[in-house]
Structure formats: structure tokens, C-alpha cells
Amino acid sequence: MNRKAYALSGLALLVVLLFAINILADGLFRGARIDLTERGLYTLSDGTRKVVAGLDEPIRLRLFYSEKLATTVPDIRVYGQRVRDLLEEIASVSDGKVQLEVIDPEPFSTAEDLAVASGVRGVPVSESGDQLYFGLVGRNSTDDEVVIPFFRSDREPFLEYELTRAIYRLGHPARQIVGILTALPMEYGPGGIQGAMQGRSQPYALLDEMRDFYDVRFLDPTALARVPDDVTLLLVAHPKKFSPTTLYAIDQFVLGGGRAMIFVDPFSETELGGGGGMMPSPDRGSDLGPFTEPWGISMVTDRFVADIGSATRVGYNNSVVDYVAWLGLGEQRLNQDIPLTAGLGTINMASPGALERRDDAPMEWTPLITSSPQATLMETERIAGRPEPDKLLIGYKPEGGARVLAALLRGEVPSAFPDGPPAPEPAAEDAGPKADEAPAEATPMPAPLARSNGPVNVLVVADSDMLADRFWVRRQNFMGEQLAIPTAANASFVINALEHLSGSDELIGLRSRGFSSRPFEVVEDIRREAEGRYREEENRLQLRLQETENRIAELESKVGGTGDILPKGQAEAIESFRQELLETRRALRQVQRDLRGDIDALETRIQVLNIGLMPLLVALIAIFIGLFRISRRHAGKGIRHASQ
Amino acid sequence: MSAIWSIVRRELAGYFATPVAYVFIVVFLLLTGIFTFYLGNFFQRGQADLLAFFNFHPWLYLFLVPAIAMRLWSEEHKAGTTELLLTLPLPAYAAVIGKFLAGWIFIGIALLLTLPIWLTVNWLGSPDNGVIVAGYLGSFLMAGGFLAIGACFSGMTSNQVIAFVLSVVTCFLFIVAGVPIVLDLFTGWAPEALVSTVASLSFVSHFQGIVKGVIDLRDLVYFASMIVLWLIANGIVVELRKG
Amino acid sequence: MRSSPALIEIHGLSKHFGPFAAVDGIDLTVPGGEVLGFLGPNGAGKTTTMRMITGFLAPSAGSITIAGFDVAAAPLQARQVLGYLPEGAPLYPDMTVAGFLGFIAEVRRIDGQRRRERLDAVIDQVGLGDVLRQPIGTLSKGYKRRVGLAQAIVHEPRVLILDEPTDGLDPNQKHEVRKLIRAMARDRAIVISTHILEEVEAVCSRAVIIDRGRIIADGTPDELKARSGYHNAVVLTVPRAQAGAATEDLKDLPGVERVTRDELADGYDRYTVIPTESVSIAGAVSGLVRERGWSVRELYVLPGRLDDVFRKLTGHRQSGEAA
Incomplete structure (x- = not known):
């Protein structure tokens, strides 16, 4: 009796121990782990550490997480733990600069009101309509605020990036200004300004990404005389039909030490059609124009890089084929030696051009993106009409080896306008004055620069389509809100590049993660x-x-017609x-x-091999061993029943 | 220690003395293969990883591990050899640990024989082998947890079928501990802390944590505590059964 | 540890299963060289006592010392000097004889050369040479019992506990096992439980009768037999024609309690003369025979019968009480 009671209380104690140990471990061992993933996906990256270390003022992070409600939603529970762990680790390496507060906004509590007021979004999870909150509000000492309304588990690869980005923004409230000069419908989307006026404005998702770090300002490519002083980075996309003064402005900006990122394209698939968009303009290319000569860098015009080795698969005529004009450029095609492109993932490009460098060019170059060695050049005419992916494969023959599709340029260069500023075009006046340029008009033009003061930094990409949404992002409706789910690393590439050009390396290591698609290469x-x-x-x-x-x-x-019998x-x-x-x-x-x-x-x-081979082997071994045993047994069988 | 290994060797020899062990391994391999390729859509996913393979392990183990565990003690009880075993000059824990280790090693062997799938993904593409190693480790730890539960119930009865059914039910509860239906049973009356703790005792959430490629100390503590505590329970149960 | 010629010492041993006392205060000392027969009806507590001696069951009260080692305090040392054949000789049916004995030797830390020697010795001793590679499950009952004995003696234990070692064996097999036990008895303490009384007479140097968890008789088999009503009874066979009224004559002898008569088929009558309180009446009976001039075919004195003693001591159970 006594013993039994003793044993039963022992068993009860074990149950208590099981709970106690695990509750205790949960509290004690947060963040103690070994990360076995190849790229250390679950370890704080150097980028994050640097960003956190670079904080001058403390910032406060408030994680609104309905932990109790989440226990009933396994998906969120697991991800919630992950987010929390990561935030706690960030806080622990921050030397007290990042203060983390975890709040469980229970239904009808003041915490819930606070969450809602801060812009954190609730999701109904139970039949009673209780809202589950899982978002982050960050605030710095000057009351700048960053909000992540809801953590979605399918964004897990970008979790650290998003958190660090939020911290970075709080730590660097003063932002650089990126000026954009483009012939693409970046500002209003494929509908152009007409579409925007009809309420169909859909600006490039890239802009949202850029605005997380920079102020973005559109400049008028037809009438720009001078890049405003407060613009430190210039993004030139598809410089087609830019006015000479605009080109001059770019020239002077670069020579003066401004950093520029230039996207040229032998064939733009995204520019607005000449007349209402239906009739494609016969000439849809852009190039480096006046800069070709002084920089010694050129792009082959009227021909695009077709690459069977990087071709994306598209649906065509009820089957799926390789479209050699659209390239998915994975890690092997990206320069892994510099953080800008290392481990970035896949970058999509559409009919990119081939960049070439003159041997005596003053610009040194670092190729960032290259095609596969199976690439070839094709006439842009072949894709000008309705694209026929299968036709492009006919007679396809690799030629010329790997082509450079994007490169970093650095060197001391002369001006592309040795004779001083071009005469302003009268047409520019018609476009109407833009608010942006008012200060430019007011201040007098500085003296023209004939040469750069020291080396200039320019990044050239031979494709402008990569900026367009359809080549890198999928929009999804989630709880009534448009969410952009990246399918390729195009935006990360642009942000990385701007970051690189602006001289801050902090976030770069961080962004080089995610998109770890590992296809069956053999297949x-x-x-x-x-x-x-x-x-x-x-x-x-x-x-x-x-x-x-x-x-x-x-x-x-x-x-x-004759009705006669045929001969x-x-x-x-x-x-x-x-x-x-x-x-x-x-x-x-x-x-x-x-x-x-x-x-x-x-x-x-x-x-068949995987399912069948091993079982078969095991069965054979079993039979073999069985036979062996029986034969051994029979060896001594003679007197087996001697005792009976 | 040497006593434990004597038990381990005897138990392992016991497994392989009959065709049952081979049948088990064959069934295990066939099922993992079929689950991976047909239910896990290995080729359709087109990814060089073993998620399709590991995701089904909790459900595979749910039936296969209790099938291994059920004979550990029940068979001895039935044949009366418990009396022989427990009067040998062995410490009390040696038999419990030895039997458990033998079963665990046996599962480990079965798991090792799935190596072709690992070779396959490495041939087909370039998987993150760190993640795969973690997956195998997590799977092995989880099997240990299932086995400790099964061993405990086997120690309770001389009827293997009863031992099997009880372990399957218990293991099932530990799998679905994190699932809403189960938690709803508690939410009405139990304190929230208890509910969340019950949820955190689910095999699956800890297993999935490791399968992602991160060996979290908390997951290790979870599996270790499951194994150790169930084995202590196993010892108590066997002791109780002697009368 | 004190060294004592007594290899098993039991003091005040009790075991309760709930309210039921299976063993109720047993004291017992077994020195080396003794083969102790443990007798008792089913459920008397024989097996429970043995299980406590081997350390399988923990006693509710009392102490057990094996070769100086307290079973509760130093269980591993105690078990090391002890060999045990549990009731029914349970074995692992899937293992081969060689594998099983090897396992036991390994667990008992008999290593290297000595292991080979000991295994060869016991295999020879119990005669298992022919079945070494066979799974135990395929063996006959006799062989299984031999394997059970072999595992119990492989480490040359000083104390051997055998629970019904000949149960279920045929007469030849029983004979062999008994021979084996006698051969091993020399300097060991051997405890055999049995309910076969002839076995006690055949192998035991001492017998203990246990009932309802208590020792109710303890002595050499002869001593026990002396407690039988038939002790010193005289059996006499004479021709029926000669001794018509022999019953009356015998009854009148001094010290005679009663006389029974069996009529044999061949014209003889057999008389069994039972004395009062086992006094010797052989002289008186033979005197009567001489006096009457009966031509006696047989005349002998009975030593007493164990089963009679057994029944006499435990007879209360015959009315159907069971445990």
C-alpha cells in the first residue's frame, strides 16, 4: 500500500518536473542555439550587429504579440517565438541601446487600444472575434516612429532584414535624397499619368522599398538644368530622349562626386507605348549616350543578351518553355566577392544588353552581374512583336561567352561636355515648371567642371525592366491590404547598390540573405x-x-474545281x-x-531506387542471415530431442 | 556502464534474431519513401531539401516506434524473464536504459538506411546539408521521445497490444498537443499558463524548430527531459508491477 | 561484513500484499553444504520468500543476508554470489543457448579465458553441447530446464536458489537434475522449493515446511518423517489360514494404537500395526510371531511417511481454503 502510494506520487512528481523543466528552460535558454544552416539564417548577421552598434541614441521597440491567443494558432505561435527570440537577441547585443517591451494586447484592454492606435493590425482568430495582434512599433528619442503592422510567417526569410531596417531607420532619421530621372512610368505605373488621373495609379513597388531608406524625388528628364544640391544619389532609368541639359546636369553631378546608378536598356519592355500604349514604339532602346566616349564604357545597341543558361520558364502555347530573353540570374551569375551582390539570391532581367569596356577606358570596372557562358546576342527585332519563345530557340548557338550585364565603375573621367553647357531647349519650357526645380532656377549656375575631382562612382545596369514590378514582385491582398511579396531580389539589388554608393555598408551583409531556392540542378x-x-x-x-x-x-x-478524276x-x-x-x-x-x-x-x-533499393537490400540480408542461422542450427541437430 | 552495454547488445541481438526487425526496417523505409515522393511531392516541389522527407516523421513514428517499444518489457513480463533480468547483478537503471538505448539504436539504424534520399538530393542539386544534419538529429531525438513513452507503457503490462495502443494514444496526444482542438479542451477551465505550457510540450513544434536547421537548447532540453522522465516513469512502473 | 559459515541468514522476514501477509515472520539460517528443501502447499509463500532472497521483491519487514551481504543494502554484491532459477525457468526464447549463456556470463562479469572455461564447464555439466546454436524457444522442456540451471551456476555461486527445479520433467529428467544438485551441494547453500516430497528425500539434507507464510516444521527429512503417525509402524504379511484372529492378537500388544488389515489376492493378509506415539513395537510384534509360529512372508518397520507429515501439518487447507 505504502509503496504503491510512494510510486504514484513519484509519477505525479515526474509530470510536475516535465512542466517545470521546460518552463524553466524556456526562460533561461533563450537564444542559446547552434545554427546549422549554411548561411547562418538564424544567427544575427554582422550587418545587424553593426547597425545596432552604430546607434547613437537609444530606441524603444514594442512588440505587440497576443501570445495567449496565439497558442491556438500553431503557425503564428512558432513564428511568434522566432520573432521574439530574434528581438531579444538584438536587444541583448545592443548594450542597452535597444529596449524591448513585449506586450500582450488582451481583448478590451488598454494595451489593445495602444496597439490599434500605434498602427498594429489585429487579425480575428476565434469565433468570438478576438483580435490577434502581432506587430512592432519602434520609436527613437526624437519620436520618429516605424511600424510593422503584422509579421507574416511567409516573410520569415526577411525577418531579420525587416527588423534591422526598422532599427536602422530609427537610428538614422536624417535621410538621403535620391533623385530619379527616368523615361519609365515609375511614378504612376503602367497606366502613366493618364492612368493616375483615372485613379489607377500604381507606382513601382521599388519606390516603397527605396522610401524605407531614402527620400525619393522625381526630377524632370526633359528640362533639368542642374541636380538640386540636396540630392546625393541619382537613379537614372532608361535615359531615352533626355534633353541635352539634363544629360549635362547628370555629367556635372557625377563629376562633382555625386553617386549615380544608371539603367540603360537595348530594348525596354516596360516603357510606355508611343501612342496610347497599344502601338509599341519602334525604337525602345536607350544607351549611355554622351558618356560612352569619355568613360570608355558602352552597351551594344539593338542587340540583347539571350541566355539559354539563365532562361526563365514561361507558359507558352499550353506548354512551358525556356524564354531566353528573360533571365533569372542566380548566385553563380552574381559577383560573390563583394557584399553588394554576394548571396543576394536571384535577379530577374528582361532582354538586357551587353556592357563592354574599352581597353584604355579611364573607368575601372567590377562586373556585378554576368550572363552564363552559353549566352549569345540577338537582334532586338526578334522580340519586338509578340514574343515567341520557341522561335528564339531555333538555331540558338552560344557565342561570345559570358556577358557583363551590370558593373560598378570607378575612375577619374573628363566631362562629356568639354564645350560647356548646351543651349537650353525651348521645348523644355512647355513642360511647365516643376516645383522640384524651383530652387535650381533661383540659384546661379556654378562654373562647369571639365574633369572630375577625384574618382567617381557609377553603377551601370544594362536593363531597365528589372525595376518593373512584374519582374520581381507579386502583389497579394492580405486582410484588405496590398502586400508585396518579392519573387526575386531585384529591389534588394537596387537598395544594396544605393547603399553601396552612399558609402554605408551596414545593411549590406544583411540583405544578402533569403530567397534560398535550391532547385534540382540535374533535372x-x-x-x-x-x-x-x-x-x-x-x-x-x-x-x-x-x-x-x-x-x-x-x-x-x-x-x-474541275471535278475530274485525278490522273x-x-x-x-x-x-x-x-x-x-x-x-x-x-x-x-x-x-x-x-x-x-x-x-x-x-x-x-x-x-524506384529510393523507395525500393534499401528495403530490397535489407530483405536480402535478412534472408541470407536467416539461411545462415538455420544451416548452423542444423549442424548440431542430431541430438536435438535427446532428452525426450 | 558495461552492464548497460551488455543489455543493449542482448536486446539488439533479440531484435535481429527474428524477422520482425527486418520487416520493421523494410516497412519503415518503404513508408518514408512513399510519403516523401507521393504525399510530400518531392519532385513537384523541385527543391533540393528534405522537408518532404522529415515532415512525415512524427506521423510515421506515431505507429512504428510504439511497435518497437511494445516488446521491450511486455515480452519479458509475459515470458517471466523479468525475474531473471532483475535478479542479475545489475543496477536497477541498467535494464531500463539498456533496453531504451537498444531500441533507439535500432531506430537509428533504420534512419541511417534512409541515406539514399540524402545522396539523392545532393546529386540532384546543392542542398543545405547543415539543415539536413539538423533534420536527422531532430528526427532521432523525437524518435527517442516516442520510444521512452512506448517503453514506459510496455513496462506496465505483459500484453503487447495494450502497450502498443496506450503508447500510440499518448504519443498522439503529444503530437497534437499544439493543435487547437486539443487546446480547446483546456481553454475553458485551465489557467492560460497551463494551456500555453501544454502547447509547448508538443513534439511537432520542437521537431520543426530543429528541422529548420537550428539546434535550440530549449528543444534539446525538451527532448532530453521527455526521454529521461519517461524512463524514470518506466523504472517506477516496472518496480510497481513486481508487487 | 562478518564471515559466517551461514551463507543465508533470514531474520523476521515478512511480505504483505495489501492486507494479505504472504510471508509472515520467517527466520532461517542455511550454512554451506546444506541442501534445503522448501516445502509447502501452493500459496504458502515459498516463491515469495525466494523472490525476496534473490532481491527481486523488497521485503515489507526483516532482513536477508547472503554470504555476508545484506540484500537491501548491497544488492549487487549479494546477487553476484547468488544463482537463481526462477519458477518455470523463464528464458529468452529468441536467443540461442550459446548466446544466452554468453550474455549471462557477460553480465556476471566473467571475462576472457575464464568465461570460456566456465561456459565449457557448465555446458558439459548440464549436457547442452548438442543444442548450443539452437534458439531456446525450439528446445524441449528438459533442455530448457537445463539451460536455466546452467545460467544459475555459470558463475559458481555460493548460494543457489532453485524454484521447483524439476517441475514438469519426466522421471528420467528429474533424476538427472537431482543428480546435478547433489553434485553441486558440497560447499554451497542450496535452497530448493518443491511440493514433490520424494524429491526432498532424494536430495535434501534439511527440509522446511512453510504454511501461511510461517515455518511450521524444520529438520532433516528423517526427523520430519519421525513426526509421521506411521513412524515405527510394523508391516506384517502372513497366510490368512494361519492367522485368522491376528488383528485381535496384535491389538492386544502393549503400545499398539490400531491395526489395519489388507486381504491380498494370494491368500495372504497384510497387517499394518501402528504404535501409540511412535514407540518401538517391532520387538513385541516379532515376539508374537514367534509365539504363534506364523510363517511370515514379510516383516518390516516403517520409517514414517513425509506426505503423511505434510498432510498432518498443513491439512487445514484440505477444506478448500486457498490463497
Whole structure:
């Protein structure tokens, strides 16, 4: 009796211990962990540490997290723990500069009111309509505020980035100004200004990303005389039909030590059409224009880099094919030696151009993005109309090796306008004065610079389409709010580049994470190789099909209309053509089937090997051992039942 | 220590003395393969990682580990060999730990035999092998937790079927501890702290933490405490059963 | 630790299962060289006592010392000097004989050369050479019992506890096992539980009868037999024709309690003369025979019967009480 009671109370004690140990561990061991991921996804990066260390004034972070409500939502519970852990770790390395406060806004509490007032968004989770809050409000000593309304678990790869960005913004309330000069509809979206007036304004999502760090100001590319003094960074996108004065302004800005990022494009897929957007303008390219000569850097015009090795897959004619004009440039194509592009992920580009450097160019260059060695140059005409991805594959032949698609330039250069400022164009006046440029008009023009004062820094990208939303971001409606879910690292690249140019490296290490897509390279290779092979075959057959059909039509038209019986020879000829037609069609279908055949076969093989091989081996070993045992047993069987 | 290893060797030899062990391994391998490729959509995902593989481990273990654990003690109780085993000059804990370790090693062997899938992803692409190592470790730890539960129930009864059913039910509860339906049972009357603690005792949330590639000390403490405490319970139960 | 010729010392040993006292205050001392037969009806507490001696069960009260080691305080040392064959000789059916004995030797820390020697010795001793590679589960009952004995003696224990070692064996097998026990008895303390009385006579140097958890008789088998009503009874067979009224004559002898008569088929009658309180009546009976001139076919004195003693001491149970 006594013993039993003793044992039962022992068991009860174990249950208590189980709870106690785990509650205790939860409190004691936060942040004690080993990160086995290749890129240390769960370890604070140097970037974060630097940002935190660089804080001059303390900042306060308030995490509104409905922990109790979240216990019923496993997804949020797990992510909540992660967010909390990360914030606590940031606070712990901050030397007290980051103060973290975790608040559980219970329903109908003042904490809930505070959360709502701060801009944190609630999500209803229970039948009673209780709101779950999971957001962050940061505040610095000068009452600047940064709000993350809701942490979504599918944004986990960017969690550290977003938190550090928030801290960075609080720590650096004074912001640099990026001036934008562009012929692209960046400000109002694909609808242009007309669309904006009809309420269909959809500015590039990139701008939102940029505004997290910078003030963004659009400058007028048709009438700019001078880049305003407070603009420290210049983003030039698709410099097409810029006025000479604008180009001069850019020239003087760069020579004066201003940092510029220039996006040129042999073929812009995103510029607004000439007349209402329906008719594409015949000339959709831009280049480095007057800067080509003095910098020694040029972009091949009218030809774009087609790259089978980086081609993205697009749906076309009910199948999925490689579109060699649209490139997905992964880690192997990005310069891994400098933080700007290291570990960035994938950058998407559309019909980029090839950058070239003259041997005696004054600009040193560091290629940032390159194509694969299987690239070639193609006439932009081939994609000017309706794109036909399969046609581009016909006769595709790698040529010229890997092409440079983006590069950092640095060097002392002369002015592109050795003769001083060009005469202002009268047309510029018609555009109407812009508020932005009012100060420029008021101050007198400074003396023209003929050479740079020391080395200049410029980043050139041979594609402007990469800025457009459709090449890097997916918009999603979440609880009535538009959310931008990046599908490629284009924006990170631009931010990294601006950051790099502005001389602050702090955030760079941080942004080089995420997007860790790890495709089955072998399958991709096989697919590509097979596709190349079968496309050719398919095209050959298609041609023959066409030819045969034409010949039949021709023969029939010769005798057609008369109603006469065909001469015997001709009838036979048509019959044989018909036969050939059927044959070709059958072959064509076969080719289309075979296209996936190799991959299917590979997958089946892998599947069979993985599911079947080991069990089979184990079974064989078992049988072998069993037989061995039996034979051994029988060796001494003679007197087995001697005792009976 | 040497006593424990004697027990471990005997138990392991016991596993492999009959075809049951081989049948178990074959079933385990077949199921992991089928789950990974058909339910986990390994190829459709097109990612060189083993998430499709590891995600099903809690559910695989739910039935397979109790099947291994059920014979640990029940068989001895039934054959009466408990009396033999427990009167050998061994410390009381040696038999409990030895039996557990043998089962754990056995599961470890089964897990090691899934190596082809790891080779496969490495051949197909370039996976984050750190994450995969963490996944295997997490899976092994979780199996240990399941096994300790199963061993405890096996110690309770000489009927293997009863031991199996009880362990499956208990393991199931520990899997779904974080699921709303289970938590709703508590939310009405229990204090919030208890509810969140029950939720944090779920196998799955700790397992998933490790599978992501992070070995968090708290997850390790969780699995270690599960294993140790259930084994202590195992010792108490066996002692109680002697009368 | 004190060194004592007594290898097993039990003082005031009790075991309660709930309100039921399975063992109720047993004191027992077994010196080396003694084979102790543990007798008692089913449920008398034999197995429980043995389980406590081997340390499998913890006593509710009392102490047990094995070769100087207290079972509660130094369980591992006590078990090391002890060999145990549990009731029914449970074994691992999946293991081979060699594997099983190897495992026991390993756990008992018999290593290297000595392990080989000891294994060879016990295998030889109990005759297991032919079945070494067979799984125990496939063996006959006799072989299994031998394996059980082998595991109990592989480490040459000074104390051997055998719970019903011959239960379920055929007469030949029983004989072999008994021979084995006798051979091992020399300097060991051996405790055998059994309810087969002939076994006690065959192998035991001492017998203890236990009932309802208490020792109710303790002595050599002869001493116990002396407590039988048949002790010193005289059996006499004479021709029926000669001794028509022999019953009356025998009854009149001094010291005779009663006389029974069996008519044998061949014209003889067998008389069993039972004395009062076991006094010797052989002389008186033979005197009567001489006096009457009966042609006696057989005449002998009974030593007493153990089962009679057993029944006499534990007979209260026959009315159906069971535990």
C-alpha cells in the first residue's frame, strides 16, 4: 500500500518536473542555439550587429504579440517565438541601446487600444472575434516612429532584414535624397499619368522599398538644368530622349562626386507605348549616350543578351518553355566577392544588353552581374512583336561567352561636355515648371567642371525592366491590404547598390540573405538539354508538316474545281503526301511527349531506387542471415530431442 | 556502464534474431519513401531539401516506434524473464536504459538506411546539408521521445497490444498537443499558463524548430527531459508491477 | 561484513500484499553444504520468500543476508554470489543457448579465458553441447530446464536458489537434475522449493515446511518423517489360514494404537500395526510371531511417511481454503 502510494506520487512528481523543466528552460535558454544552416539564417548577421552598434541614441521597440491567443494558432505561435527570440537577441547585443517591451494586447484592454492606435493590425482568430495582434512599433528619442503592422510567417526569410531596417531607420532619421530621372512610368505605373488621373495609379513597388531608406524625388528628364544640391544619389532609368541639359546636369553631378546608378536598356519592355500604349514604339532602346566616349564604357545597341543558361520558364502555347530573353540570374551569375551582390539570391532581367569596356577606358570596372557562358546576342527585332519563345530557340548557338550585364565603375573621367553647357531647349519650357526645380532656377549656375575631382562612382545596369514590378514582385491582398511579396531580389539589388554608393555598408551583409531556392540542378540541366534537342526536331518536323500541307494544297488546286478524276500519278502523289503528313504529325506528337520523357524517366528511376533499393537490400540480408542461422542450427541437430 | 552495454547488445541481438526487425526496417523505409515522393511531392516541389522527407516523421513514428517499444518489457513480463533480468547483478537503471538505448539504436539504424534520399538530393542539386544534419538529429531525438513513452507503457503490462495502443494514444496526444482542438479542451477551465505550457510540450513544434536547421537548447532540453522522465516513469512502473 | 559459515541468514522476514501477509515472520539460517528443501502447499509463500532472497521483491519487514551481504543494502554484491532459477525457468526464447549463456556470463562479469572455461564447464555439466546454436524457444522442456540451471551456476555461486527445479520433467529428467544438485551441494547453500516430497528425500539434507507464510516444521527429512503417525509402524504379511484372529492378537500388544488389515489376492493378509506415539513395537510384534509360529512372508518397520507429515501439518487447507 505504502509503496504503491510512494510510486504514484513519484509519477505525479515526474509530470510536475516535465512542466517545470521546460518552463524553466524556456526562460533561461533563450537564444542559446547552434545554427546549422549554411548561411547562418538564424544567427544575427554582422550587418545587424553593426547597425545596432552604430546607434547613437537609444530606441524603444514594442512588440505587440497576443501570445495567449496565439497558442491556438500553431503557425503564428512558432513564428511568434522566432520573432521574439530574434528581438531579444538584438536587444541583448545592443548594450542597452535597444529596449524591448513585449506586450500582450488582451481583448478590451488598454494595451489593445495602444496597439490599434500605434498602427498594429489585429487579425480575428476565434469565433468570438478576438483580435490577434502581432506587430512592432519602434520609436527613437526624437519620436520618429516605424511600424510593422503584422509579421507574416511567409516573410520569415526577411525577418531579420525587416527588423534591422526598422532599427536602422530609427537610428538614422536624417535621410538621403535620391533623385530619379527616368523615361519609365515609375511614378504612376503602367497606366502613366493618364492612368493616375483615372485613379489607377500604381507606382513601382521599388519606390516603397527605396522610401524605407531614402527620400525619393522625381526630377524632370526633359528640362533639368542642374541636380538640386540636396540630392546625393541619382537613379537614372532608361535615359531615352533626355534633353541635352539634363544629360549635362547628370555629367556635372557625377563629376562633382555625386553617386549615380544608371539603367540603360537595348530594348525596354516596360516603357510606355508611343501612342496610347497599344502601338509599341519602334525604337525602345536607350544607351549611355554622351558618356560612352569619355568613360570608355558602352552597351551594344539593338542587340540583347539571350541566355539559354539563365532562361526563365514561361507558359507558352499550353506548354512551358525556356524564354531566353528573360533571365533569372542566380548566385553563380552574381559577383560573390563583394557584399553588394554576394548571396543576394536571384535577379530577374528582361532582354538586357551587353556592357563592354574599352581597353584604355579611364573607368575601372567590377562586373556585378554576368550572363552564363552559353549566352549569345540577338537582334532586338526578334522580340519586338509578340514574343515567341520557341522561335528564339531555333538555331540558338552560344557565342561570345559570358556577358557583363551590370558593373560598378570607378575612375577619374573628363566631362562629356568639354564645350560647356548646351543651349537650353525651348521645348523644355512647355513642360511647365516643376516645383522640384524651383530652387535650381533661383540659384546661379556654378562654373562647369571639365574633369572630375577625384574618382567617381557609377553603377551601370544594362536593363531597365528589372525595376518593373512584374519582374520581381507579386502583389497579394492580405486582410484588405496590398502586400508585396518579392519573387526575386531585384529591389534588394537596387537598395544594396544605393547603399553601396552612399558609402554605408551596414545593411549590406544583411540583405544578402533569403530567397534560398535550391532547385534540382540535374533535372534542370536534363530538361534544358532535352528541350534543346527536341525543339530542333520539333521545328524540323513542323517545317516538313507545313511543306507537305502546301504541296497537297498545291496539287489539289491544280486539279481542283474541275471535278475530274485525278490522273493516277497525281492521286498517288497526294496519297503519299497524306501518308507523310500523318507520319509527321505522329512524329511531332511523339516529340512533344518525349520532351518530358527524360525527366519522367529520371524521376521514376530515382523514385524506384529510393523507395525500393534499401528495403530490397535489407530483405536480402535478412534472408541470407536467416539461411545462415538455420544451416548452423542444423549442424548440431542430431541430438536435438535427446532428452525426450 | 558495461552492464548497460551488455543489455543493449542482448536486446539488439533479440531484435535481429527474428524477422520482425527486418520487416520493421523494410516497412519503415518503404513508408518514408512513399510519403516523401507521393504525399510530400518531392519532385513537384523541385527543391533540393528534405522537408518532404522529415515532415512525415512524427506521423510515421506515431505507429512504428510504439511497435518497437511494445516488446521491450511486455515480452519479458509475459515470458517471466523479468525475474531473471532483475535478479542479475545489475543496477536497477541498467535494464531500463539498456533496453531504451537498444531500441533507439535500432531506430537509428533504420534512419541511417534512409541515406539514399540524402545522396539523392545532393546529386540532384546543392542542398543545405547543415539543415539536413539538423533534420536527422531532430528526427532521432523525437524518435527517442516516442520510444521512452512506448517503453514506459510496455513496462506496465505483459500484453503487447495494450502497450502498443496506450503508447500510440499518448504519443498522439503529444503530437497534437499544439493543435487547437486539443487546446480547446483546456481553454475553458485551465489557467492560460497551463494551456500555453501544454502547447509547448508538443513534439511537432520542437521537431520543426530543429528541422529548420537550428539546434535550440530549449528543444534539446525538451527532448532530453521527455526521454529521461519517461524512463524514470518506466523504472517506477516496472518496480510497481513486481508487487 | 562478518564471515559466517551461514551463507543465508533470514531474520523476521515478512511480505504483505495489501492486507494479505504472504510471508509472515520467517527466520532461517542455511550454512554451506546444506541442501534445503522448501516445502509447502501452493500459496504458502515459498516463491515469495525466494523472490525476496534473490532481491527481486523488497521485503515489507526483516532482513536477508547472503554470504555476508545484506540484500537491501548491497544488492549487487549479494546477487553476484547468488544463482537463481526462477519458477518455470523463464528464458529468452529468441536467443540461442550459446548466446544466452554468453550474455549471462557477460553480465556476471566473467571475462576472457575464464568465461570460456566456465561456459565449457557448465555446458558439459548440464549436457547442452548438442543444442548450443539452437534458439531456446525450439528446445524441449528438459533442455530448457537445463539451460536455466546452467545460467544459475555459470558463475559458481555460493548460494543457489532453485524454484521447483524439476517441475514438469519426466522421471528420467528429474533424476538427472537431482543428480546435478547433489553434485553441486558440497560447499554451497542450496535452497530448493518443491511440493514433490520424494524429491526432498532424494536430495535434501534439511527440509522446511512453510504454511501461511510461517515455518511450521524444520529438520532433516528423517526427523520430519519421525513426526509421521506411521513412524515405527510394523508391516506384517502372513497366510490368512494361519492367522485368522491376528488383528485381535496384535491389538492386544502393549503400545499398539490400531491395526489395519489388507486381504491380498494370494491368500495372504497384510497387517499394518501402528504404535501409540511412535514407540518401538517391532520387538513385541516379532515376539508374537514367534509365539504363534506364523510363517511370515514379510516383516518390516516403517520409517514414517513425509506426505503423511505434510498432510498432518498443513491439512487445514484440505477444506478448500486457498490463497
